[in-house]
Every structure is written in structure tokens, then in C-alpha cells.
Amino acid sequence: MSGVVGALVEAWQELRINKVRILLALFGVALSVAALASVVGLGDLAREGYKVQAERSQGRTATVALSVNGPTTPDPVRLEKAYQGIVERYGISYWTHTAQAQARFQFPGGVQDVQMTLVDPGYGFIHRTDVTQGSWFAADDEQRLAPAVVVSEAFYNAAGRPDLVRKPLAKLAGDQETTAVIIGVVPDLFPQAPPSAFMLNGAAQTAGIAEGYGQFKVWVQDGQAAVLMPAMQADLQAQFPDLYIDASRMDYAAYGDPIAIAQLAVGAIAGLVLLLGAVGMLNISMVTIRYRVREIGIRRSFGATSGRIFVGVMMESLVATSVAGIAGVMVAIAVVKNPWIQEKVAPALSEYPPFPVEAAMLGFGAAVLVGALAGAIPALVAVRIKVIDAIRF
Amino acid sequence: METLLSLRGVTRTVVLPDDQELHILRGVDLEIASGDHTAIVGRSGCGKSTLLNLLGLLDVPSSGELDFLGTPVQKISSNQRARLRGSTVGFVFQQFNLLQGRSALDNVMTPLLYASGRDFWRRRELAMEMLDRVGLAARADAKPNMMSGGEQQRIAIARALVRRPRLILADEPTGALDVETGQTVMALLDSIATESAAALVTITHDHNVAALARSRYRLDAGVLQALEGVPA
Numbered sequence: 001m002s003g004v005v006g007a008l009v010e011a012w013q014e015l016r017i018n019k020v021r022i023l024l025a026l027f028g029v030a031l032s033v034a035a036l037a038s039v040v041g042l043g044d045l046a047r048e049g050y051k052v053q054a055e056r057s058q059g060r061t062a063t064v065a066l067s068v069n070g071p072t073t074p075d076p077v078r079l080e081k082a083y084q085g086i087v088e089r090y091g092i093s094y095w096t097h098t099a100q101a102q103a104r105f106q107f108p109g110g111v112q113d114v115q116m117t118l119v120d121p122g123y124g125f126i127h128r129t130d131v132t133q134g135s136w137f138a139a140d141d142e143q144r145l146a147p148a149v150v151v152s153e154a155f156y157n158a159a160g161r162p163d164l165v166r167k168p169l170a171k172l173a174g175d176q177e178t179t180a181v182i183i184g185v186v187p188d189l190f191p192q193a194p195p196s197a198f199m200l201n202g203a204a205q206t207a208g209i210a211e212g213y214g215q216f217k218v219w220v221q222d223g224q225a226a227v228l229m230p231a232m233q234a235d236l237q238a239q240f241p242d243l244y245i246d247a248s249r250m251d252y253a254a255y256g257d258p259i260a261i262a263q264l265a266v267g268a269i270a271g272l273v274l275l276l277g278a279v280g281m282l283n284i285s286m287v288t289i290r291y292r293v294r295e296i297g298i299r300r301s302f303g304a305t306s307g308r309i310f311v312g313v314m315m316e317s318l319v320a321t322s323v324a325g326i327a328g329v330m331v332a333i334a335v336v337k338n339p340w341i342q343e344k345v346a347p348a349l350s351e352y353p354p355f356p357v358e359a360a361m362l363g364f365g366a367a368v369l370v371g372a373l374a375g376a377i378p379a380l381v382a383v384r385i386k387v388i389d390a391i392r393f
Numbered sequence: 394m395e396t397l398l399s400l401r402g403v404t405r406t407v408v409l410p411d412d413q414e415l416h417i418l419r420g421v422d423l424e425i426a427s428g429d430h431t432a433i434v435g436r437s438g439c440g441k442s443t444l445l446n447l448l449g450l451l452d453v454p455s456s457g458e459l460d461f462l463g464t465p466v467q468k469i470s471s472n473q474r475a476r477l478r479g480s481t482v483g484f485v486f487q488q489f490n491l492l493q494g495r496s497a498l499d500n501v502m503t504p505l506l507y508a509s510g511r512d513f514w515r516r517r518e519l520a521m522e523m524l525d526r527v528g529l530a531a532r533a534d535a536k537p538n539m540m541s542g543g544e545q546q547r548i549a550i551a552r553a554l555v556r557r558p559r560l561i562l563a564d565e566p567t568g569a570l571d572v573e574t575g576q577t578v579m580a581l582l583d584s585i586a587t588e589s590a591a592a593l594v595t596i597t598h599d600h601n602v603a604a605l606a607r608s609r610y611r612l613d614a615g616v617l618q619a620l621e622g623v624p625a
Contacts, residue, residue: 005513301451303556306471
């Protein structure tokens with residue numbers, strides 16, 4: 001016990017006395033750790049932002065699109081029944097048909113063409129649709145006499161930003177005059193986007209906007225996709241033996257993590273920066289040991305064993321780099337959690353994830369590793385110093 | 394009196410870069426018991442410091458027998474020697490060898506960092522007592538570069554004695570001091586050694602310092618001889 005405490009006391013004294021030298025060495029280590037932890041943290045943030053962006057347009061991991069094609073067009077009613085059978089048999093929680101259509105809406109400023117996405121309620125979950133005001137579609141919204149629409153921010157602005165609590169109406173211009181109720185607002189996909197809106201498939205058909213149901217997509221757990229896809233394909237094939245059945249993943253992770261390589265490359269650069277920091281630290285430690293030869297000799301003459309000298313020098317390095325590691329991780333947290341940086345790195349996110357624990361652990365672990373490396377070599381040199389020569393040094 | 398050190402036919406030889414052997418000590422016989430005050434005089438380069446290193450367990454003989462408290466030092470490991478050295482030997486160096494940048498108190502506490510049990514945990518209190526004993530309690534926070542040579546040597550004496558060693562080895566303790574300060578330092582060293590019944594071995598080339606010892610030896614070309622008229 002007293003040996004460990006004694007080694008810590010020695011290390012602390014050495015740090016206190018040589019604080020300028022050590023601070024200079026540690027500055028490099030702290031910066032390197034900050035770079036490494038920031039890269040991992042920002043990489044995670046960028047990945048999360050990219051994931052949300054990609055999942056909004058392509059669907060959550062894993063979104064599977066089913067289609068039945070072939071020489072003849074399948075009977076829509078029979079096809080829809082087959083899809084619903086799939087939903088029931090495979091316990092699918094979220095599914096949607098999606099189709100695109102154009103509709104003309106009457107705005108205070110005049111009539112405008114609006115890009116319509118025709119969906120089922122499950123689309124909101126599958127495509128991570130964030131509703132900033134009002135709500136997304138419920139299952140019974142299809143029964144409304146006036147079809148419900150969820151509109152984009154641009155649409156909402158063009159409509160004069162009415163109060164959703166008062167169930168504002170939007171008039172569809174055309175041969176068949178229809179009045180829709182705005183029930184929710186979603187953010188624009190990109191700045192200056194034209195007005196767009198979502199409508200339920202059933203309501204769109206009633207309003208005469210579209211015919212048929214479009215593409216059919218289901219969401220399954222990521223780990224189950226590989227098993228369920230061939231099963232659903234075979235199931236549909238049995239029902240439509242003469243047609244070509246396709247079940248394919250639509251989400252961004254279908255072919256692996258697309259930003260892993262970029263993150264690995266940046267991580268490797270950060271690792272090199274850390275290595276440079278370690279070499280700097282080692283260099284300073286080696287020079288310092290030369291200046292400490294006499295001191296080590298004096299300590300040996302008062303009973304310090306070679307093991308104690310080794311632990312003392314090693315501990316000094318470890319204590320110092322651990323402190324630098326903590327400082328570096330704190331800098332990385334400040335960088336990654338900076339609102340301006342978060343907004344630039346992951347504009348798609350409305351809520352940012354916490355600083356990743358693995359980035360903090362990696363940064364701190366790297367600092368300790370650097371400390372062990374930069375401490376072990378000088379410690380070995382220190383142990384080999386001959387006491388008699390050292391005292392006379 | 395208990396025998397602390399016993400040297401019988403001790404030699405120390407080093408091999409030079411041209412493969413020739415240099416015999417620094419030749420057949421040294423010496424016995425040191427508790428409470429002894431021994432002086433070893435000799436010219437520069439006669440092997441005084443080499444003998445001191447052997448007495449202080451910093452080195453081992455090339456041949457002959459060296460027993461420390463009955464233990465043959467050639468047969469124990471360097472770590473065992475280090476522990477034995479730490480608990481029983483106190484060094485006072487010519488150039489003081491204080492740790493720069495550390496206060497007088499830190500310097501005196503240094504040997505206690507290698508102690509165990511109560512001595513380790515009470516190191517501050519013990520170091521302060523020893524500083525008080527050498528009359529420098531008021532300078533506990535001063536650093537070596539703020540002290541006179543005499544003060545620095547008194548700090549070095551306090552550091553050497555703080556673990557209550559049974560053997561005090563002083564290598565030219567007055568070599569870096571003026572005559573008056575040297576006499577004061579030697580008187581202090583002698584009185585503390587006498588009080589604690591520790592053996593004091595002084596290596597010096599100053600006959601006035603050697604004259605304070607009760608037994609005196611001359612080391613000449615590696616051969617140790619008792620000085621005439623002085624009981625060895």
C-alpha cells in the first residue's frame with residue numbers, strides 16, 4: 001500500500017516541479033486526444049444525421065419493397081389482398097403504399113401545382129416523418145369526408161400559416177372541387193423547396209387524384225430482413241405463379257454502412273496525429289530522463305528499488321497523460337456538442353444524440369496508451385542507470 | 394558492540410576499454426561496529442569513493458567477503474540490497490545532492506517515501522522533527538537554491554538521518570564548505586550519530602576532519618592501513 005502511494009506521491013511531485021515542461025508535452029497529447037475523440041464523435045453525429053436523412057427518403061433500416069410485375073398486370077384487388085395477407089402472416093407492424101401525384105391547390109396568392117405523396121399511416125414511421133405542428137395520419141383519417149393532408153412548411157407558408165386547431169381547409173382546384181383539411185405540417189426536405197403535401201391513398205382515390213396504390217413497402221427488424229425477404233417473395237410467388245415477384249431492401253444500409261470508410265479514413269488521420277503527439281511526449285520524456293540521472297541515483301541511494309524507479313517514471317507519465325486525456329475528451333465534448341457544429345454536421349437532426357461513450361473511452365484509452373508508451377521506454381532507461389555513476393553525474 | 398560491517402580481503406577491479414584490469418581496491422580488511430566513528434583518508438583517486446560505495450551497498454566486491462549485519466551482500470539481490478540500504482544506511486554527499494526544485498522538507502521526506510508502515514505515513518512529522526534537530530525547521534519550505542552551503546549540508550544530514558540509519562556514510566562532507574562551517578557540520582554529524590548509536594564512516598582528504606574520528610585509516614593505491622598511533 002505504502003509503495004503504491006509512495007509512487008503516486010513521487011509522480012505528483014515530479015509533475016508539480018516540472019509543470020511547464022510537462023504541460024508543453026501534454027498540450028500535444030491533449031490536442032491529439034481531442035482530435036481523435038472529436039473525429040469519432042462528429043463521425044457518429046454525421047452518421048446519425050445521414051441515417052436520418054437517408055431514412056426519411058428511403059425508409060428505416062430495414063425497409064423492404066415488394067412488387068409483382070410480369071407480362072400481364074395483376075388484378076389490383078387480388079394484389080392488395082395478397083399484400084394484406086403478407087402483413088397479417090408475417091406480423092408486419094408498419095407498411096405503406098407510396099405513389100406520387102400532382103394536384104392543384106388554391107392558395108391566397110393563387111393556384112399552385114403541389115407535389116403529392118400518397119401514403120398509408122405506416123409511412124410516417126417508416127420514413128421518420130417529423131411533424132412540427134399538428135399530427136400525422138391516423139388509421140381512421142381515411143374515413144373523413146374532407147380528406148386530411150399533412151403539408152410541407154412551404155405549403156403551410158403559402159396557405160398563410162393558419163391555426164391547425166381550427167382545422168383549416170385547403171381547396172383543391174380542378175374539375176372535381178374538393179376541400180382538404182390540414183392536420184399537420186412537416187419540415188421542407190431542402191431550403192426553397194416548392195409546396196408539397198401527403199394524403200392517404202384511399203382519400204386520394206376518392207378525391208380523384210390517383211388510381212391504384214403504387215409501391216408497397218413494409219418495415220421489418222434489421223436482423224430479420226434476410227430471412228423474411230425470401231419468405232415473402234416465395235409467399236407472393238405461390239399466389240402469382242406466372243408473374244415476376246421482387247422483394248428488395250430500399251434503406252440506405254442495404255449494402256453496408258456507406259460512411260464507414262470515410263470515418264475510418266478520418267479516424268486513421270486522427271490516429272496519426274495521436275502518434276505524433278506520442279512521439280513528442282516520448283522525445284521530451286527521454287530528454288528529461290537524462291536530466292534526472294543524478295536524482296534517480298540519489299533516490300536509489302536512499303533505498304529505491306529498480307522496480308520502484310520504473311513504476312515512478314511510468315506513473316509520472318501515466319498520471320500526466322491521463323489528465324491530458326480527460327482534458328482532450330472534454331475539449332472533444334465541447335466541440336461535438338457545440339450547437340453551430342451540430343447544425344452544420346447533421347442538419348437533418350432535430351434532436352442530437354449524446355456524446356458517444358465509445359469516443360470518450362477511445363480518447364482516454366489512447367491517452368493512457370500514449371502515457372504507457374512514453375513512460376515505459378524512459379523508465380527502462382532509468383532502471384539501467386548505475387547508481388554510482390548517477391550520483392556523480 | 395554489534396558488528397555492522399565486516400570486510401575480509403575485499404577487492405574491486407574494473408575492466409578498462411582496452412581490456413586491461415584496473416585494481417581499485419586490494420585486499421581490504423575492515424570491521425565497523427555500532428557507535429564507531431571511523432575516518433578514511435587518502436588522496437584523490439586512491440579508491441575512497443569506491444570503498445564508500447561498497448560500504449553503502451551501492452556496489453559489490455569483485456572478490457573477498459563483505460558482510461552487512463551478518464548477511465553476505467554478494468549473495469543477495471540488488472533489490473534486497475536496495476531495501477537494506479534504505480533502512481540501515483544514510484548517505485551524506487560532498488555536493489549535498491539535494492533534489493532541486495523541492496523544498497527542504499520534501500528533500501528530507503524523500504528517504505521516507507521508500508519506508509513502509511508508520512514511518513511512511515508519518516513522513517512529514519518525522520522530517521519536521523529532523524529539520525528541527527539540525528536547526529532548520531524554520532527553513533522547511535525553502536528550496537536548495539535559496540540556501541547557503543552550510544544549510545544545504547545540514548539538510549543533507551537531516552535527510553541521511555531521517556530513517557534512523559545504523560550506518561552513516563559521509564563522502565567528503567565538508568569538501569564544499571569553508572573551514573568554520575565544515576567544523577560546525579562535522580560536530581552536528583558526530584553528535585547525532587553518537588546520540589543514535591549509529592556508526593559514522595567519514596571519507597575525507599582533510600586531516601582535521603579525520604582527526605575528529607576515533608579510528609582512522611589511510612587508503613593508498615587501493616590498500617587500506619590503520620594510521621599509526623590510532624587504535625583500529
